[in-house]
Amino acid sequence: MTTRTRFTLTQEQIPTHWYNLLADFPTPLPPPLHPGTKQPIGPDALAAIFPENLIMQEVCPDQWVEIPDEVRDIYALWRPTPLLRAVRLEKALQTPAHIYYKYEGTSPAGSHKPNTAIAQAYYNKKAGTKRLATETGAGQWGSSLALACRLFDLECTVYMVRISFDQKPYRKSMMQTWGAQVFPSPSERTDFGKKLLKDDPKCPGSLGIAISEALEDTVKHPGTKYALGSVLNHVCLHQSVIGQETIKQMEQAGEEPDVIIGCVGGGSNFAGIAFPFLQKKIKEGKKYRVVAVEPSSCASMTKGKLRYDFGDTAQMTPLLWMYTLGHDFMPPSIHAGGLRYHGMAPMVSHAHDLGLVDAVAYPQTKVFEAAVLFARTEGIIPAPEASHAVRAAVDEAIAARKDGKKRVIVFNMSGHGMLDLSAYDAYLAGNLKD
Numbered sequence: 369m370t371t372r373t374r375f376t377l378t379q380e381q382i383p384t385h386w387y388n389l390l391a392d393f394p395t396p397l398p399p400p401l402h403p404g405t406k407q408p409i410g411p412d413a414l415a416a417i418f419p420e421n422l423i424m425q426e427v428c429p430d431q432w433v434e435i436p437d438e439v440r441d442i443y444a445l446w447r448p449t450p451l452l453r454a455v456r457l458e459k460a461l462q463t464p465a466h467i468y469y470k471y472e473g474t475s476p477a478g479s480h481k482p483n484t485a486i487a488q489a490y491y492n493k494k495a496g497t498k499r500l501a502t503e504t505g506a507g508q509w510g511s512s513l514a515l516a517c518r519l520f521d522l523e524c525t526v527y528m529v530r531i532s533f534d535q536k537p538y539r540k541s542m543m544q545t546w547g548a549q550v551f552p553s554p555s556e557r558t559d560f561g562k563k564l565l566k567d568d569p570k571c572p573g574s575l576g577i578a579i580s581e582a583l584e585d586t587v588k589h590p591g592t593k594y595a596l597g598s599v600l601n602h603v604c605l606h607q608s609v610i611g612q613e614t615i616k617q618m619e620q621a622g623e624e625p626d627v628i629i630g631c632v633g634g635g636s637n638f639a640g641i642a643f644p645f646l647q648k649k650i651k652e653g654k655k656y657r658v659v660a661v662e663p664s665s666c667a668s669m670t671k672g673k674l675r676y677d678f679g680d681t682a683q684m685t686p687l688l689w690m691y692t693l694g695h696d697f698m699p700p701s702i703h704a705g706g707l708r709y710h711g712m713a714p715m716v717s718h719a720h721d722l723g724l725v726d727a728v729a730y731p732q733t734k735v736f737e738a739a740v741l742f743a744r745t746e747g748i749i750p751a752p753e754a755s756h757a758v759r760a761a762v763d764e765a766i767a768a769r770k771d772g773k774k775r776v777i778v779f780n781m782s783g784h785g786m787l788d789l790s791a792y793d794a795y796l797a798g799n800l801k802d
């Protein structure tokens with residue numbers, strides 16, 4: 369064997385702490401505001417929807433937060449995840465670049481989402497919660513929370529964006545296998561859902577709408593709390609295991625990345641790989657280019673505005689400081705269902721505003737072109753969401769070829785696409801539209 373391509377860590381090397389970028393921002397992140405008073409909200413304003421231990425994590429000023437043993441024990445089902453060097457892709461692109469990818473598709477649910485689902489279920493169980501309600505787009509988050517609830521013996525109710533519920537039934541089957549109740553959103557179970565269905569019985573739904581339904585369900589049922597799969601500070605915190613492992617694995621590979629890439633829906637897998645590197649950028653003056661990749665059709669960072677906005681369509685959340693297309697923006701029904709969100713995590717938004725992070729956007733045909741190239745060279749069929757990161761990595765490698773200079777690229781392969789094959793069918797048949 370000539371080139372080492374696989375970099376693995378032992379179970380003992382699963383991170384012991386989560387990393388909190390909030391502690392290291394050169395200027396503080398603007399706080400969430402009460403929509404009526406426009407004053408910063410206190411932790412108690414979130415008490416109806418989150419348990420106190422997670423609210424304290426949401427506002428935690430500490431740089432490092434210890435990961436409970438119970439959570440690390442479950443992480444050990446699939447963590448540490450591998451880092452691979454895509455030598456066949458490099459060859460196909462005839463590039464001097466070295467392309468590495470961190471593969472989060474090895475989790476039982478097939479994506480990075482269990483990193484936070486397990487933590488959220490653990491803290492809810494500890495706080496006495498009986499049931500969790502949530503939303504899901506294409507089902508990656510819902511299936512991850514369903515798994516986590518099963519492992520901590522909690523009930524789980526998932527509002528799944530209707531277009532995905534109808535078009536991509538298999539993650540619904542996963543959720544049901546793990547024991548969750550799944551409803552298409554908008555649904556008849558909430559006042560907000562009923563109102564939308566009255567106006568438009570064929571409403572395809574959106575993540576913003578499904579969040580509103582899950583929130584309404586939560587506040588109406590004692591013993592129920594809400595869980596969010598992205599956007600919030602504590603979710604970005606939990607995902608930091610990805611970047612911490614990647615740093616150790618790049619050391620094994622003996623290379624320092626020039627470019628770090630992740631796709632962005634609400635921002636959590638990007639935060640996961642990027643934030644531990646941003647710490648080095650801020651504290652050690654590293655010159656990494658850190659790139660967030662979004663779909664052109666739902667481009668909150670490259671086309672939206674940085675301002676206070678609601679996290680959901682029905683205006684039930686506090687106002688969050690974020691890049692947004694407007695909370696009533698109805699994204700087109702692209703295949704990367706997990707990227708159809710109008711806003712961006714406040715921490716990712718702030719990092720972009722401070723110039724620590726760049727953002728690019730791609731239409732889905734360009735994304736699938738790169739995903740198919742990746743599948744044909746490296747074997748793994750990427751999730752449509754993760755394929756956005758693949759596209760950006762491929763373009764960085766092509767730019768390196770044009771410059772005639774080596775460039776070390778690392779991207780987060782946030783999930784596999786084995787349950788998204790209808791999207792590949794559409795692309796291969798030439799039916800995919802931008």
Ligand SMILES: Cc1ncc(COP(=O)(O)O)c(C=O)c1O
Pocket residue numbers: 479480505506508509597598599631632633634635636637638705706707751753754782783784
């Ligand atoms: C595989 C995969 N990657 C990325 C995302 C986008 O979410 P986030 O930006 O929170 O990582 C999703 C969302 O469902 C996903 O399923």
